[in-house]
Amino acid sequence: MTVGESGLAGGFFAMGARGPEAAALALHRFGFGPAGDQITAIAGDPRGALIEDLNRSGVLTANLPSSAEAARAVADFQAERRAEQKLALRAQKASDAEGQSQAMSDFAKTAITDAGPVPGKPPLPQQIIQSEAKARFDAAAGAELGFVERLVWFWSNHFCISADKIVAMAGAYEREAIRPHVLGRFADLLQAVESHPAMLFYLDNVESMGADSIAGINRDKGLNENLARETLELHTLGVRSGYTQADVTSFAKVLTGWTWINPDQPDRGGEFIYNKRLHEPGAQTVLGKSYPDTGMDQGRAVLADLARHPATAQHIAQKLAAHFVADEPPPTLVVKLAKSFSDSDGSLKEVAKMLVSADESWTPQRQKLKPPAEWIAGALRLTGAQDTIPIGPIMNAQATLGAPLWRPPAPNGYPDTEAAWIDGVPRRIDIANQFAGRLRDADPLALLDSGLGPLASADTRTTVARAETRNQAVALLVMSPEFLRR
Amino acid sequence: MRLHAPSRRELLLASGTLFAWAYLPKLACAEGRDPRFLAIILRGALDGLAAVAPVGDPDWLALRGDNALTFDGKVPPLKLDDFFALNPAMPNLHGMYQAGEAIVVHASATPYRERSHFDGQDLLESGLPKPAASETGWLNRALAGLQPGGRIDPKGSKIFAVGPVTPLVVRGPAPVLSWSPQRIQPASDDTVARLLDLYRHSDVKLASVLEDNSKLSAIEQSGDMGMGPKPGGPGPAQARAYFAEAAGTAAKFLAQPDGPRVGALALDGWDTHVNEGIASGRLSQLLGALDDALGAVKSNMGAAWQETVVALATEFGRTAHINGTDGTDHGTATVALLVGGALKGGRVIADWPGLKGADLYENRDLKPTTDLRAVLKGVLKDHLRADDRVLAQNVFPGSESVKPMTGLVA
Numbered sequence: 001m002t003v004g005e006s007g008l009a010g011g012f013f014a015m016g017a018r019g020p021e022a023a024a025l026a027l028h029r030f031g032f033g034p035a036g037d038q039i040t041a042i043a044g045d046p047r048g049a050l051i052e053d054l055n056r057s058g059v060l061t062a063n064l065p066s067s068a069e070a071a072r073a074v075a076d077f078q079a080e081r082r083a084e085q086k087l088a089l090r091a092q093k094a095s096d097a098e099g100q101s102q103a104m105s106d107f108a109k110t111a112i113t114d115a116g117p118v119p120g121k122p123p124l125p126q127q128i129i130q131s132e133a134k135a136r137f138d139a140a141a142g143a144e145l146g147f148v149e150r151l152v153w154f155w156s157n158h159f160c161i162s163a164d165k166i167v168a169m170a171g172a173y174e175r176e177a178i179r180p181h182v183l184g185r186f187a188d189l190l191q192a193v194e195s196h197p198a199m200l201f202y203l204d205n206v207e208s209m210g211a212d213s214i215a216g217i218n219r220d221k222g223l224n225e226n227l228a229r230e231t232l233e234l235h236t237l238g239v240r241s242g243y244t245q246a247d248v249t250s251f252a253k254v255l256t257g258w259t260w261i262n263p264d265q266p267d268r269g270g271e272f273i274y275n276k277r278l279h280e281p282g283a284q285t286v287l288g289k290s291y292p293d294t295g296m297d298q299g300r301a302v303l304a305d306l307a308r309h310p311a312t313a314q315h316i317a318q319k320l321a322a323h324f325v326a327d328e329p330p331p332t333l334v335v336k337l338a339k340s341f342s343d344s345d346g347s348l349k350e351v352a353k354m355l356v357s358a359d360e361s362w363t364p365q366r367q368k369l370k371p372p373a374e375w376i377a378g379a380l381r382l383t384g385a386q387d388t389i390p391i392g393p394i395m396n397a398q399a400t401l402g403a404p405l406w407r408p409p410a411p412n413g414y415p416d417t418e419a420a421w422i423d424g425v426p427r428r429i430d431i432a433n434q435f436a437g438r439l440r441d442a443d444p445l446a447l448l449d450s451g452l453g454p455l456a457s458a459d460t461r462t463t464v465a466r467a468e469t470r471n472q473a474v475a476l477l478v479m480s481p482e483f484l485r486r
Numbered sequence: 487m488r489l490h491a492p493s494r495r496e497l498l499l500a501s502g503t504l505f506a507w508a509y510l511p512k513l514a515c516a517e518g519r520d521p522r523f524l525a526i527i528l529r530g531a532l533d534g535l536a537a538v539a540p541v542g543d544p545d546w547l548a549l550r551g552d553n554a555l556t557f558d559g560k561v562p563p564l565k566l567d568d569f570f571a572l573n574p575a576m577p578n579l580h581g582m583y584q585a586g587e588a589i590v591v592h593a594s595a596t597p598y599r600e601r602s603h604f605d606g607q608d609l610l611e612s613g614l615p616k617p618a619a620s621e622t623g624w625l626n627r628a629l630a631g632l633q634p635g636g637r638i639d640p641k642g643s644k645i646f647a648v649g650p651v652t653p654l655v656v657r658g659p660a661p662v663l664s665w666s667p668q669r670i671q672p673a674s675d676d677t678v679a680r681l682l683d684l685y686r687h688s689d690v691k692l693a694s695v696l697e698d699n700s701k702l703s704a705i706e707q708s709g710d711m712g713m714g715p716k717p718g719g720p721g722p723a724q725a726r727a728y729f730a731e732a733a734g735t736a737a738k739f740l741a742q743p744d745g746p747r748v749g750a751l752a753l754d755g756w757d758t759h760v761n762e763g764i765a766s767g768r769l770s771q772l773l774g775a776l777d778d779a780l781g782a783v784k785s786n787m788g789a790a791w792q793e794t795v796v797a798l799a800t801e802f803g804r805t806a807h808i809n810g811t812d813g814t815d816h817g818t819a820t821v822a823l824l825v826g827g828a829l830k831g832g833r834v835i836a837d838w839p840g841l842k843g844a845d846l847y848e849n850r851d852l853k854p855t856t857d858l859r860a861v862l863k864g865v866l867k868d869h870l871r872a873d874d875r876v877l878a879q880n881v882f883p884g885s886e887s888v889k890p891m892t893g894l895v896a
Contacts, residue, residue: 418691422691422692422695423695423699425692425695425696426678426695426696426699426700429673429677429678429681430672430673432673433671433672433673433674433677434671437649437650437651437671438650438651439651440651440652441654444604457688459684459687459688460684460688463680463681463683463684466759467603467680468529468530468603468676468754468755468756468757469529469530469603469604469607469754470604470607471651471754472674472676472677472680472754473604475673475677476677476680476681476684479681480684481684481685481688481689481692484692485689
């Protein structure tokens with residue numbers, strides 16, 4: 001059967017869909033859109049190319065600080081800032097008293113002079129997050145097909161933290177907890193995420209202690225349920241999947257002691273630590289099963305069971321299908337993904353394979369509106385502009401479109417529906433205009449062919465061809481419905 | 487710990503400027519002259535007949551009908567001579583013309599005879615006789631090819647450019663000094679209109695979002711939000727601000743005693759297929775914005791205005807007739823404008839081809855009778871003292887037969 005013929009009432013491509021149209025669809029739906037002549041390159045077997053892409057690693061080799069190193073550096077930076085301000089205040093008082101500024105020590109003078117921001121160089125926390133963001137966008141724009149990177153972005157949003165709360169670790173968290181596991185087992189991903197200092201701090205577990213723990217008794221303090229609740233509600237089982245408040249409380253007790261070393265500590269500050277003094281003693285019952293107090297292993301055991309719970313398989317399958325295929329995905333696809341998840345004991349590589357193997361994933365109707373960052377990455381990738389547009393404007397563009405990088409408003413991450421993003425489309429025009437304005441000698445019709453290929457409608461082709469300038473043509477191309485949707 | 491160190495280029499771009507303002511050598515001022523030259527590229531194809539109307543042509547009214555500028559029309563044009571009149575949106579240019587500081591060259595065109603914006607713009611800026619890939623533009627090659635010891639010493643002299651991307655016309659061997667406005671330029675109304683048209687044909691949801699958004703902007707721009715009325719609406723106001731800032735800033739740089747002596751910038755928006763608005767409307771507002779920009783150039787040049795020539799050129803003209811949507815489509819000949827205190831101005835230069843059907847190029851466009859290269863070569867030769875051979879071989883290759891126009895500069 002040739003591409004474009006749809007034998008089923010649902011209009012799915014047949015198994016083994018081939019040709020440039022299926023290739024273009026594959027690149028947009030499962031990657032960040034094409035770069036170069038990829039449509040042609042994978043037209044022989046788009047599905048096979050995606051499965052082949054899963055042999056690539058999600059790990060990012062970048063010369064960037066670890067989350068703990070970054071957290072300590074930012075702690076140092078903030079301490080220095082406070083000291084500078086204090087010295088400046090002292091000097092001001094002294095000069096007020098003496099009517100002149102000679103009382104200032106040379107060091108204080110230097111400190112005041114240096115206290116202001118260096119022009120052109122953002123403060124350290126900004127530098128860290130910009131370097132992380134650049135590594136992330138470069139990986140997306142430069143990826144072979146981008147399927148693995150899209151999986152990274154999906155899981156990063158599923159297990160989100162916020163830079164608003166912990167700026168130093170936002171990027172490193174993704175590299176350390178998410179990337180190594182996106183093609184591994186869900187159970188390992190879950191363990192890595194819930195024991196990462198960034199997550200423990202973001203969801204307040206660093207402060208949580210058992211009321212009957214040594215520290216709890218001494219300090220008259222107790223539980224914080226936040227991490228336990230969100231792990232059940234958002235990360236694993238899903239909301240209204242049958243767990244009770246008692247399960248949340250017990251699970252929170254299980255997780256006490258999972259904390260970090262305060263980043264102010266110069267030695268191992270910012271690293272994970274299991275602190276027995278905070279841990280609630282005794283066995284806990286979660287979802288009807290009793291877990292003996294084995295210290296940190298108690299939490300590991302609960303997480304392992306949550307990872308293979310059928311509700312988790314269902315929850316993850318639903319979210320994956322909704323992200324890649326349609327806001328309301330075909331129920332048969334969700335069933336297939338959930339079964340693959342369970343049958344493979346949570347092998348995320350097997351689930352990803354099933355995602356692209358299922359015919360339901362190849363509906364020619366492109367129902368998803370690309371979320372802002374994905375659209376930006378696609379535009380950079382198509383035009384090769386990631387080399388000419390600095391990360392600052394790219395991050396600003398994301399923020400302008402309501403999706404600032406690693407700063408979701410709540411632990412459920414950024415929304416994944418057309419309704420959430422469509423009202424921001426007019427703002428994308430200014431972003432497109434800004435980015436296209438930085439391109440030199442773009443060939444809009446060549447970009448149209450390489451970026452959309454047979455997906456481009458005659459109207460879009462005409463609109464791009466008739467643009468007033470090359471730059472306007474590129475802006476119109478990335479704003480075309482075929483480029484906005486996938 | 488090591489962080490990604492942004493390259494110098496990134497930092498420069500991030501700050502919105504490429505402001506590599508170094509100490510420029512004091513330039514030679516042979517003959518006591520210190521000339522300035524600014525090229526303004528009008529991208530999108532300016533309707534020359536709407537900018538400068540041939541009111542004395544007996545076929546004018548019949549050609550353009552209600553869209554013809556005439557002295558007894560609602561908004562009468564500004565008289566240039568017995569035959570030509572200027573669009574009423576351009577009083578500054580009219581004043582310069584009357585003061586002998588402006589020249590209109592009508593029915594002129596580059597050697598390009600197709601109708602693609604992209605190719606036409608490349609050719610206008612590269613200076614090549616045919617569309618072909620080029621890494622350099624005619625203005626840069628002209629500067630680099632000047633003889634040492636002349637009015638401008640090419641050695642160490644920089645060429646000034648406006649915009650995040652250096653226009654092709656200023657690229658080349660001579661070093662470029664570029665500047666870009668800090669503010670992000672919003673997409674033009676024209677871009678939004680083109681998208682809305684596309685969405686209406688292909689994606690009703692997107693169309694409806696864009697329509698709602700446009701209504702919202704219209705309300706914000708009207709007096710209803712208590713922000714006071716803004717003449718001309720959002721789009722033209724943006725164009726007005728950008729044109730004046732871009733051209734005015736270029737003039738400030740060129741006016742500096744040790745600043746660059748030549749520069750270029752591009753102004754977009756001239757592709758008026760629909761509801762052109764010649765006397766009042768879109769084109770009128772754009773021409774008004776351009777007129778403001780010319781005013782800003784003159785005032786920012788200060789005393790250097792007497793040493794200045796500004797050349798304004800577009801990739802091609804538009805159809806002589808109005809099309810079915812009250813606009814004009816891609817055509818051939820159009821106007822080129824020269825302004826500046828160094829000119830022997832107050833003249834319209836035209837070998838007028840006429841407007842009868844048989845007089846039109848391919849029966850549809852104003853016929854080109856003056857090669858734009860002759861105008862530009864004339865200015866480069868007499869104003870900057872560019873060499874004839876260099877002009878014919880390097881600046882506009884293959885233009886030996888196109889002689890530099892004489893007598894443009896005082």
